[in-house]
Amino acid sequence: MPAIVVVGAQWGDEGKGKATDQLGDRVDYCVRYSGGNNAGHTVVVDGERYALHLLPSGILNPDCVPVIGNGVVVDLDVLLSEIEGLAVRGVDASHMLISANSHIITTYHQVIDKVTERFLGKARIGTTGRGVGPAYSDKVNRIGLRIQDLFDASILRQKVEAALEQKNHLLVKVYNRREIDPAEVTEHLLSHAEWIRPHVVDVSALLNEALDAGKVVLFEGAQAHHLDVDHGTYPYVTSSNPVAGGACVGTGVGPTRIDRVVGIAKAYTTRVGEGPMPTELLDSNGDKLREAGIEFGTTTGRKRRCGWFDALVVQAAARANAFTDIFLTKLDVLTGWEKIPVCVGYQVNGIRQDSMPLTQSEFHHAVPIYEELDGWTEDISSCREFDELPKNTQVYVSRLEELCGARISGIGVGPSREQSIVVNDLL
Ligand code: GDP
Ligand code: IMO
Ligand code: MG
Numbered sequence: 001m002p003a004i005v006v007v008g009a010q011w012g013d014e015g016k017g018k019a020t021d022q023l024g025d026r027v028d029y030c031v032r033y034s035g036g037n038n039a040g041h042t043v044v045v046d047g048e049r050y051a052l053h054l055l056p057s058g059i060l061n062p063d064c065v066p067v068i069g070n071g072v073v074v075d076l077d078v079l080l081s082e083i084e085g086l087a088v089r090g091v092d093a094s095h096m097l098i099s100a101n102s103h104i105i106t107t108y109h110q111v112i113d114k115v116t117e118r119f120l121g122k123a124r125i126g127t128t129g130r131g132v133g134p135a136y137s138d139k140v141n142r143i144g145l146r147i148q149d150l151f152d153a154s155i156l157r158q159k160v161e162a163a164l165e166q167k168n169h170l171l172v173k174v175y176n177r178r179e180i181d182p183a184e185v186t187e188h189l190l191s192h193a194e195w196i197r198p199h200v201v202d203v204s205a206l207l208n209e210a211l212d213a214g215k216v217v218l219f220e221g222a223q224a225h226h227l228d229v230d231h232g233t234y235p236y237v238t239s240s241n242p243v244a245g246g247a248c249v250g251t252g253v254g255p256t257r258i259d260r261v262v263g264i265a266k267a268y269t270t271r272v273g274e275g276p277m278p279t280e281l282l283d284s285n286g287d288k289l290r291e292a293g294i295e296f297g298t299t300t301g302r303k304r305r306c307g308w309f310d311a312l313v314v315q316a317a318a319r320a321n322a323f324t325d326i327f328l329t330k331l332d333v334l335t336g337w338e339k340i341p342v343c344v345g346y347q348v349n350g351i352r353q354d355s356m357p358l359t360q361s362e363f364h365h366a367v368p369i370y371e372e373l374d375g376w377t378e379d380i381s382s383c384r385e386f387d388e389l390p391k392n393t394q395v396y397v398s399r400l401e402e403l404c405g406a407r408i409s410g411i412g413v414g415p416s417r418e419q420s421i422v423v424n425d426l427l
Contacts, residue, residue, distance in 0.1 A: 002259060003217050004426065005244045006327075008224025009263035009317040011233075011271040013297070013304060015329035015412055016264045017041025020057040020220045022410070022420055026427050028215035029065045029207060030058020033250030034240040035222035036073040036105055036135065038128040040298025044415045048089070051298050054079050056220045059086065059093055066093060069203050070101035071240065071250020073135040074147065076192040098196065099203040099251075100148040106160075106189060108167055108180050109134040115175040125236055126273025128299050136239035138163060147200055150193040153186075160186045204252025211257055216427060219247035225263075225317035233360065236275025244321040262426060263323040263406060265314050267331040267396075270304040272297050278366045279307035279343045293333040308370065310343040311403035316356045318406045325426060326404060328397060329412035332381045332419075340396060341370035344403060373399060381414040386423055 004023075008014045020030065021043040032039075037053035043060055044050075050060060054074065058064035068074065083093040109131030116134075117124045127133060138144040143163045149156045161182045171177040207217055223242040226232045231243055241249060244261045248254060268289060271277045281289065286306045289295065295304035317323070334340055346353045346366035357363050376390040383389050389397070389411075401408045409424035 002211055002214060003219070003253065003257050004260040004262060005219040005221065005247045005258055006262050006264060007221040007244050007317070007321050007323075008227075008242060009265040009314045009323070009326065010224055010269055010310075011226050011275075011277070012224045013040070013270055013272065014224065014264040014266045015327075016221060017043045017052060017057040018412060018415065018417070019262070019264050019327045019329065019410065020218060021045070021060055022417060023218060023427055024058070024061040024417075025063060026216055027058050027061065027064050027218045029067055029210055029217045030056040031067040031069055031203075031207065031217060031219050031247075031251055032056045032072050032222060033069040033219050034071045034242050034246045035238060036130060036132045037075050037078045038130050038132045038238060038299060039222035041220075041222070042298050042415070043417070045417050047416075050086075050089075050091075053082060053299060055082050055086070055093055055096060058218060058220070059091060059096070062092070066096045067203060067206070068096070068098040068102055069251035070099040071246060073103045073105050073132055073139070073240075074098070075105040075130065076189070076196065080192070080195065096199055097201045097203065097206065098147060098199050100146065100200050102147045103135055103139045104145040104147065104149075104189065105131040105135040106145065106185055108164060108185065109138070111171065111177065111180065112167065115171070115177060119175065124274060126275075130299070133239040145189070147196065150189060150196065153190055156189060157182070157186045160189070207251055207253050208257075211253070217253075219251065221247070225321060226313060231320055233275045233363065236273065260324045260426065261321050262325045262327055262409070263314070263317055263321060264327050264329060265404070266329050267309060267334055267400075268293070269307045269310050269313065270295050272300070272302050272304050276360070276364045276366070277305055277307060278346060278363070278368045279310045280305050281307045289333070292336075293330055308341045308343055308368070309400060310368065311400065312343060312346065312354070312356050314404045318404050323406035325409035325424065326401070326406045327410035327412070327426075328400065328408050331393065331397070331411055332413045334375065334396070335380060336377055337375040339372045340375050341372050342399065342403070343368040344371045345369035371399075381419060383413055384421060386411070386421055389421070
């Protein structure tokens with residue numbers, strides 16, 4: 001199975017980093033295809049915790065080549081400090097490769113991200129403030145900066161000036177902020193040109209040739225299906241396409257080359273930032289889940305909103321991404337509940353719905369219909385086979401599988417690399 005895409009099935013932070021790392025030493029290329037350093041992927045190896053924002057999680061396996069595709073927006077300061085931070089910890093990232101077409105996030109994107117959020121007030125998205133949305137806006141508006149622009153100083157200067165012309169008016173006249181100096185931005189970006197140059201490649205050619213040679217390529221999704229700008233809970237989404245199809249757009253690998261799509265789903269639901277989440281628990285049960293799952297953002301440290309597993313949410317993701325498999329994470333966190341509710345439908349304006357509503361207004365008003373499953377009290381964190389799980393845990397997993405429409409091939413029972421149950425081999 002040479003080409004495999006890993007996609008978040010809910011609203012992010014499902015454990016994509018851990019699931020990716022776990023496939024580890026059998027992966028030749030690990031590729032980020034969308035998003036930027038809004039992502040925070042945590043991997044725990046031998047008790048050491050790594051939080052990755054731009055580099056793919058495959059970096060923690062020495063034989064895997066980390067690749068950043070054209071669909072990613074890159075903050076070069078963050079990328080450099082991530083590489084340097086890993087080097088200090090003995091992880092070599094000097095073989096990282098990046099597309100010449102990846103777009104750049106720079107100072108003015110971060111400033112605009114923050115001021116627009118402030119301006120939106122109650123209508124804010126709750127972004128990570130990393131400048132991701134404004135960088136994608138510039139890309140679509142055709143005034144973005146690409147990695148290749150770093151190698152032509154005069155083109156870069158012109159592009160920065162063009163991008164800032166409008167933005168400075170906006171910053172000064174509307175947002176009451178200081179003007180940003182295009183020369184300063186250009187000089188700073190050019191300071192990255194020399195170190196990044198040897199890493200820049202044609203990612204489409206690289207990956208297609210690798211697949212021709214029978215290598216294993218893993219596309220590591222960031223964010224998730226329901227944060228997708230087209231398929232998610234718009235406008236409470238990120239500005240890119242985290243869905244499996246985004247792996248093709250974001251790297252230049254055609255859809256017929258993808259062999260497997262693995263949805264990563266948490267055994268309950270979390271969300272960071274604003275937007276609808278029908279199963280959110282606003283009472284002490286939500287706090288209990290948050291504490292048990294240590295649900296605080298890897299990137300911003302914000303509290304994650306917590307709630308029960310919403311089968312309709314994962315089902316929609318399974319369909320649109322054509323999941324061949326699901327990796328169910330954080331099952332251990334549910335240990336100790338007498339009953340575990342699972343959302344199997346919504347009541348919307350008095351009518352039962354068995355799939356996600358057509359409109360966002362309806363979704364905002366969706367009231368979950370729960371099925372209650374029996375919980376378990378046994379510690380499952382050292383289980384390594386499905387049969388070792390308590391009977392009620394097995395029933396819980398099987399019921400989710402039935403509801404979601406894709407087979408559960410892996411189960412996470414703890415944050416560490418080895419704390420997983422392989423039901424079906426993913427590679
Ligand atoms: P990602 O963004 O999808 O990679 O997920 P994050 O890394 O942001 O959040 C997932 C968190 O759960 C991290 O702290 C992981 O170390 C942790 N984690 C992943 N899988 C498991 C699991 O099966 N059990 C437990 N208890 N923690 C897990
Ligand atoms: P990983 O890869 C969870 C959310 C933000 C906000 C919305 C838009 O770790 O799963 P943005 O900064 O992208 O413009 O913010 O998307 N968001 C995430 N939530 N995990 C992530 O990434 C996220 N990346 C963005 O909280 O609601
Ligand atoms: Mg995360």
